[in-house]
Amino acid sequence: MKQKIKVVAAVIIADGKVLVGQREKGRILEDRWEFPGGKVNSGETLQAALKREIQEELGDQLSISERVFETAVIEHEFATIELTLFYAKLLSYNLQLHAHTKLKWVFPNELAQLDWIPGNVPLVKRLIKNLKKEGKLR
Ligand SMILES: Nc1nc2c([nH]c(=O)n2[C@H]2C[C@H](O)[C@@H](COP(=O)(O)OP(=O)(O)OP(=O)(O)O)O2)c(=O)[nH]1
Numbered sequence: 001m002k003q004k005i006k007v008v009a010a011v012i013i014a015d016g017k018v019l020v021g022q023r024e025k026g027r028i029l030e031d032r033w034e035f036p037g038g039k040v041n042s043g044e045t046l047q048a049a050l051k052r053e054i055q056e057e058l059g060d061q062l063s064i065s066e067r068v069f070e071t072a073v074i075e076h077e078f079a080t081i082e083l084t085l086f087y088a089k090l091l092s093y094n095l096q097l098h099a100h101t102k103l104k105w106v107f108p109n110e111l112a113q114l115d116w117i118p119g120n121v122p123l124v125k126r127l128i129k130n131l132k133k134e135g136k137l138r
Contacts, residue, residue: 002075002078002079002080003078003079003080004079004080004082005039005079005080005081005082006039006040006046006049006082006084007037007038007039007040007081007082007083007084008037008038008040008046008047008049008050008053008083008084008085008086009034009035009036009037009038009050009053009083009084009085009086010035010036010037010050010054010062010064010085010086010087010088011035011068011085011086011087011088011127012035012036012062012088012089012090013087013088013089013136013137013138014089014090014105015105016107016108016137016138017105017106017107018105018106018107018108018111018127018131019036019090019095019103019104019105019106020033020034020035020036020103020104020105020106020111020114021033021034021035021036021057021099021100021102021103022034022100022101022102022103023099023100023101023117024097024099024100024101025101027099028078029076029117031101031115032115032116032117032118033114033115033116033117033120034116034117034120035085035120036053036054036057036058036099036100036103037050037053037054037057038053038056038057038099039053046084046086047064047086050062050064050086050088051064054088056098056099057096057098057099057100058094058095058096058098058103059092059094059095059096059098060090060091060092060093060094060095060096061090061091061092062088062089062090062091063088063089063090063091064086064087064088065086065087065088065089066086066087067084067085067086067087068085068086068087068126068127068130069085069123069126069130071083071084072084072085072123074117074119074120074123075119076118076119081119083119083123085123085127087136108127108128108131108132108137109128111124111127111128112124112125112128
């Protein structure tokens, strides 16, 4: 059976845009775009894992709010990913490149054009709808 991996990632919003990252070369799914985040360690809460990952990847502190939607299951060849996305805001602004080639801020109507991790595409479509709801982009 394929390995199941719990992953948590952040939909970081500022000034009406969402922060996305292009995975560094040499990592699984290199060059694809993703929401910054990573694997949850055993015994760690999703929120603690997300804060740790954002500190490691971007060198930044995060304020986490609600889940974007329920945990999604993404089938990759190498594993089954259980991905939970949270809305979040940056509390610092270092945006270091420890896991990404590029980071960029994207308006919701441009999100669908990125070369996403394949399983992310339906999630991005749902996210775009969600972002149109009142208050989400502030
Ligand atoms: N961060 C992130 N990972 C995602 C997304 N969608 C998706 O399928 N994944 C997958 C890709 C990876 O197989 C896994 C995340 O693991 P990772 O390799 O980024 O993990 P990590 O930062 O803990 O790093 P590592 O030390 O194991 O390299 O989840 C997403 O939007 N963001």
